[in-house]
Amino acid sequence: MFKLGRADRVALQGLAITAWVGAAVSAVEIVAGVVGWATAEMPTFPMGVSEPGPHVASGSAVFTAAAVSFGLSAGARALFAGAEVLSLAGVVAVAAAGFLFWTTGRGAGFGRALTMSAGVAGPTLAIGAMLQAGLGLAAAMVACAEVGGAPFEFAASLNVGQVVTGLAITAVAYVFSRGSRLQQDTEGLV
Numbered sequence: 668m669f670k671l672g673r674a675d676r677v678a679l680q681g682l683a684i685t686a687w688v689g690a691a692v693s694a695v696e697i698v699a700g701v702v703g704w705a706t707a708e709m710p711t712f713p714m715g716v717s718e719p720g721p722h723v724a725s726g727s728a729v730f731t732a733a734a735v736s737f738g739l740s741a742g743a744r745a746l747f748a749g750a751e752v753l754s755l756a757g758v759v760a761v762a763a764a765g766f767l768f769w770t771t772g773r774g775a776g777f778g779r780a781l782t783m784s785a786g787v788a789g790p791t792l793a794i795g796a797m798l799q800a801g802l803g804l805a806a807a808m809v810a811c812a813e814v815g816g817a818p819f820e821f822a823a824s825l826n827v828g829q830v831v832t833g834l835a836i837t838a839v840a841y842v843f844s845r846g847s848r849l850q851q852d853t854e855g856l857v
Contacts, residue, residue: 671774679772686765690758697754704748739810746806753802756795757829760836763788782847785840793833800825 671679739747763784770780 683769789837
């Protein structure tokens, strides 16, 4: 076990609390978004269209340059809500980082808890971003088909930064794992 000064412990534990509060606030926003998709009479999603397709009934959709709002089917709403739920992958990663700060602030070395938190956060972040992009794309395609079947240009993207961060955290988990093994190997030598 390594020794940290009091200021370092307080700073790391403060970072942990800040991460956990941020994760909680983000989780509340995500849940509100999911509830919005489930309950909104005419939900809005981004699209690059300026006029409705040929099969859209008058008054059933509202188009702007950046978004479209209309009465979606339950399937399309479920896809959009699912994509929103996958945003929780970032919340899990931030909560795991908070756990990492907390345990480090309490003087833990390369223990199982640190390796586990990084090992959970990294893959969750990377895989969550990829699944969110795929589900968001599927939802936008279903919604476009409901608007009129015309091939629309819609907003769907992969958060590459989140994927790269997840992979980097996974690499850190591997380093923690190796450090833990080295620490166990050297404990009897000193």
